[in-house]
Amino acid sequence: MFIYTQSDExxxxxxxxxxxxxKPSMQGEFDMLQVSSPSLDEDEIRAVTAVLRSGMLVQxxxxxRFEQLFAAYVGTxxxxxxxxxxxxxxxxxxxxxxxxxxxxxxxxxxxxxxANAILFCxxxxxxxxxxxxxxxxxxxxxxxxxxxxxxxxxxxxLYGQPCDMDQITGICDEHNLVxxxxxxxxxxxxxxxxxxxxxxxxxFSFYATKNITTGxxxxxxxxxxxIAQQSKLLRSHGQSEKYxxxxxxxxxxxxxxxxxxxxxxxxxxxxxxxxxxRNAAFLAGQLTGIEGLAIPIVGPERKHVFHQFTVRVTxxxxxxxxxxxxALKERGxxxxxxxxxxxxxxxxxxxxxxxxxxxxxEQVARETLSLPVHPGLSDQDLxxxxxxxxEARNGSHCHQACMCGTEAIDxxxxxxxxxxxxxxLARTGNARVPKGTIVRGQVDIGEGASxxxxxxxxxxxxxxxxxxxxxxxxxxxxxxxxxxxxKGLKTGHxxxxxxxxxxxxxxxxxxxxxxxxxxxVGDRVVMQTNVYLTAYTVVEDGAFLGxxxxxxxxxxxxxxxxxxxxxxxxxxxxxxxxxILPGVTIGEKAIIGSGAVVTKDVxxxxxxxxxxxxxxxxxxxxxxxxxSPVEAGEQPTRSRS
Ligand SMILES: Cc1ncc(COP(=O)(O)O)c(C=O)c1O
Numbered sequence: 001m002f003i004y005t006q007s008d009e010x011x012x013x014x015x016x017x018x019x020x021x022x023k024p025s026m027q028g029e030f031d032m033l034q035v036s037s038p039s040l041d042e043d044e045i046r047a048v049t050a051v052l053r054s055g056m057l058v059q060x061x062x063x064x065r066f067e068q069l070f071a072a073y074v075g076t077x078x079x080x081x082x083x084x085x086x087x088x089x090x091x092x093x094x095x096x097x098x099x100x101x102x103x104x105x106x107x108x109x110x111x112x113x114x115a116n117a118i119l120f121c122x123x124x125x126x127x128x129x130x131x132x133x134x135x136x137x138x139x140x141x142x143x144x145x146x147x148x149x150x151x152x153x154x155x156x157x158l159y160g161q162p163c164d165m166d167q168i169t170g171i172c173d174e175h176n177l178v179x180x181x182x183x184x185x186x187x188x189x190x191x192x193x194x195x196x197x198x199x200x201x202x203x204f205s206f207y208a209t210k211n212i213t214t215g216x217x218x219x220x221x222x223x224x225x226x227i228a229q230q231s232k233l234l235r236s237h238g239q240s241e242k243y244x245x246x247x248x249x250x251x252x253x254x255x256x257x258x259x260x261x262x263x264x265x266x267x268x269x270x271x272x273x274x275x276x277x278r279n280a281a282f283l284a285g286q287l288t289g290i291e292g293l294a295i296p297i298v299g300p301e302r303k304h305v306f307h308q309f310t311v312r313v314t315x316x317x318x319x320x321x322x323x324x325x326x327a328l329k330e331r332g333x334x335x336x337x338x339x340x341x342x343x344x345x346x347x348x349x350x351x352x353x354x355x356x357x358x359x360x361x362e363q364v365a366r367e368t369l370s371l372p373v374h375p376g377l378s379d380q381d382l383x384x385x386x387x388x389x390x391e392a393r394n395g396s397h398c399h400q401a402c403m404c405g406t407e408a409i410d411x412x413x414x415x416x417x418x419x420x421x422x423x424x425l426a427r428t429g430n431a432r433v434p435k436g437t438i439v440r441g442q443v444d445i446g447e448g449a450s451x452x453x454x455x456x457x458x459x460x461x462x463x464x465x466x467x468x469x470x471x472x473x474x475x476x477x478x479x480x481x482x483x484x485x486x487k488g489l490k491t492g493h494x495x496x497x498x499x500x501x502x503x504x505x506x507x508x509x510x511x512x513x514x515x516x517x518x519x520x521v522g523d524r525v526v527m528q529t530n531v532y533l534t535a536y537t538v539v540e541d542g543a544f545l546g547x548x549x550x551x552x553x554x555x556x557x558x559x560x561x562x563x564x565x566x567x568x569x570x571x572x573x574x575x576x577x578x579x580i581l582p583g584v585t586i587g588e589k590a591i592i593g594s595g596a597v598v599t600k601d602v603x604x605x606x607x608x609x610x611x612x613x614x615x616x617x618x619x620x621x622x623x624x625x626x627x628s629p630v631e632a633g634e635q636p637t638r639s640r641s
Contacts, residue, residue: 032329033385035308035336036209037376039272040261047260054256059236062259067219069266070204073188074197076221078228081259082235085184085205087252088218089117092201093152095220095230096178098123102151106182107137108342109361110156114182115343119352123151127344129358132500133297133464133482135159135310135368138360139167144563146171152178157186157196159338159370160211160276160307161298165191165199172200184218187211188273190303197221206258211273211307212265214258275375276306279382283309283371286386290393291444292317294367294464308338309373312364314484316446316468318393321369327392328371333385336370359520360500441465441481449473459499468505480517492529504541516553519565534582536565543568546576546594553582569604578613 051062063081071079082088098104100122106115108127118125128141135158142153153172155163163181172179179200183189187204188211189196197204198221206217220231233240238249284295294312298304313321325335342361344354371385437451440458446469451457453475458465460481467479468487476494479485485503492511497503501515504523509515513531522541527533531545534553539545551566564582568574572586575594580586585601592598593609602608607616 031332033333033372033377033381034374035334035370035372037372037374038208038213039265039268039375040213043264043267044261047264048257051256051260056256058255059253060256062256062263063254066254066259066262066266069263070219071221073266073269074195074202074221076198076202077223077225078221080220080222080228080231080235081254081262082218082220082231082252083254083258084216084252085182085203085207085218086113086117087235087250088184088203088205088220089113089154089180089182090120091231091234091250091252092180092203092220092227093117093121093123093154094234095227096152096180096201098151098178101149103147103149104152104154105142105145105150105177106154107156107158107361108344108358109135109339109364110158110182110343111184111339112343112346112348113184114154114156115349118154124149125343125349126150127354127356127358129360130158130364132360132364134161134163134299135364136161136163137168139164139171142168143171146175146177150175150177152180154180154182156182156184157189159296159310160186160189160305161296162186162189162191162196162302162304164299165194165196169199185210185307186305188269188303189305192301193303198223201227206262206265211276211305212262212269214254214262214265217254217258217262218252272375273305276373277304279373279375279377280304280306280309282379282382283373283386287311287389288442289444290317290390291446292466293389293393294466295442297464306373308336308370310338310368310370312367313369314367314466316466316484316486321367324389324392325369327395328385328388331384331388331392333372333388335372337368338370339368340365360518363502443467445471446487452477455479474511486523498535510547522570528576534565535563538565538567540568540570540572540588542571544573546574546578548577549574549580550578551580551582 051057067079067081071077082091098121102123103126104118104123105126105128106118107130109130115125126145128137128145130136131138137155155168157163169179181197181200181202183197183202184205186196196202202221204219206212206214208215222228233247234249235252236249237251238245238247240246287293287295292314294314296310313324319327328335342358342365343349344356344358434451434453436453438456441460442464443458444466446467448469449467449471451473455473455475456478458481459478465479465481465483467485467489470487471489474491474493477491479497480499482499483497483501486505488506489503491509492513494512495509497515498517500517501519503521506524507521508526510527510529510531512529513527515521515533516535518535519533519537521539524542525539527545528547530548532550533539534551537551553563566580566582567585569586569588571589574586574592575596577594578592578596578598580598584598586592586598587602587604587606589605590602591607592602592613596609596613597611598608599612608614609616
């Protein structure tokens with residue numbers, strides 16, 4: 001039987017029964033395991049054939065029935081069928097009155113249609129970065145992006161996981177913003193048992209890869225009579241009755257052929273989603289704990305319907321994302337990269353003048369890889385995917401050959417003194433984890449680490465913390481979930497490293513130092529006692545911060561002001577007790593004298609001293625110089641504590 005399968009392009013292929021106990025030959029002994037595959041059978045074929053036989057092909061009784069069923073399913077008063085998800089987003093914005101001069105906040109990490117719809121309306125997309133764990137828009141950053149011009153927000157329930165709707169509806173209510181939900185990948189997903197698409201104006205796609213499909217197709221869902229009415233006018237040339245055109249509209253109508261297919265698919269939606277959820281649970285269970293592989297995390301109160309099962313292949317995996325994709329392809333498994341380029345980096349947006357930096361989206365774009373999770377997979381297929389991924393990794397280089405597989409992880413001796421959240425996996429290698437240590441979430445620590453007593457690792461049950469080999473973590477230290485740290489970390493006592501921070505290899509964090517959330521710290525950075533790095537600070541490779549050096553986040557310390565980090569470039573040296581104001585860049589190998597207050601950028605190689613810091617004549621001295629203002633506070637790269 002023919003069933004069409006596809007990855008990013010739709011193509012018609014014959015899908016054979018296959019066995020996965022041998023490698024595929026280069027001649028293609030069996031077909032590839034696709035990353036997406038629509039679940040179509042005789043029901044859809046019969047329904048579509050009946051419409052073709054009837055001769056009533058466009059926006060008739062089948063469309064009306066599909067709309068009724070879909071509205072009832074999502075729990076809204078109206079559903080308006082269209083010919084694509086893009087059309088749904090476009091009309092939702094127009095119907096809500098978004099137009100020239102308006103700003104609409106959305107995520108930079110989605111399919112480009114989410115933002116393009118804003119451009120179609122001559123409004124301006126404003127991006128807010130995503131949360132690294134859920135891949136969805138970060139509500140905190142969304143709130144910071146609101147201005148007087150903001151008219152609407154488009155949140156995307158990416159890969160089938162609902163966004164944090166409590167926070168998002170709160171922000172929209174507070175600022176009187178139209179909420180549009182791009183639920184194109186999230187049919188049937190729920191937040192606090194309420195279906196997505198019912199919080200604001202819902203926009204769905206029925207493209208061939210989606211959880212249910214009509215080939216191409218889309219739907220708007222809403223409780224608002226005016227939005228529904230306006231969308232209906234706009235989808236068919238502004239026509240209120242035959243050949244009476246009220247407004248300028250489009251031809252975005254759905255055919256009855258597509259709707260008939262959609263009605264059949266609707267009957268199966270819950271069952272298909274349950275299969276996706278079951279497949280995802282299997283993959284997550286089998287792949288948890290593999291060093292360098294971040295498996296998807298389901299946020300609290302969410303029903304995630306796994307349109308995609310997207311892992312992050314981080315630098316500690318041993319293979320790059322693309323190498324892993326190639327290795328899986330060689331074993332007959334197709335994967336997808338959703339998405340390799342964040343929207344703000346697309347040529348279209350660059351040409352429109354977008355040059356902002358959304359570091360989480362940019363990092364995630366380098367790391368994401370979607371594995372097959374669709375309902376057409378057999379248990380054998382799923383086991384084959386897990387086995388192939390583990391083989392691909394072990395076939396590269398493996399730091400911990402004996403502990404790569406789930407089986408090995410299960411056999412790890414767990415110290416009874418370690419306190420673990422019930423869902424957590426402490427993968428501690430030969431680390432010493434003494435009494436009083438609290439380990440929460442998925443904590444992944446490389447070989448040879450040593451941890452002193454009263455350390456908190458993880459901090460959230462659903463979070464992921466990964467620390468490379470040979471760390472030495474002193475007592476009283478707290479490291480949040482969502483942090484990733486390379487090998488050779490050394491801390492003093494009572495260090496705090498907060499959420500979503502990334503730290504490179506061989507970094508030293510002195511006693512009582514605080515590294516706030518979302519910081520990026522490169523390799524071989526030294527931070528001495530009492531350093532305070534505020535949120536979003538970037539410290540590049542080899543930089544040095546003397547005792548009590550601080551960055552500040554907010555110039556005037558206003559409540560709710562936008563948090564902007566400083567950037568300390570490669571090899572710069574910051575003297576003791578100095579303060580660096582938000583947004584300031586300290587150039588490569590620049591030197592900041594002790595006690596300086598740096599209010600503006602310091603060029604590469606410059607020396608700046610005083611309050612406010614002024615440039616001294618000449619260039620920064622080399623490390624061997626005796627006279628640099630920073631030398632007095634500089635210590636060899638070892639913690640003093
Ligand atoms: C998140 C997201 N938004 C919008 C769309 C656009 O939907 P369509 O392809 O039906 O126009 C898609 C579909 O690929 C999507 O995944």
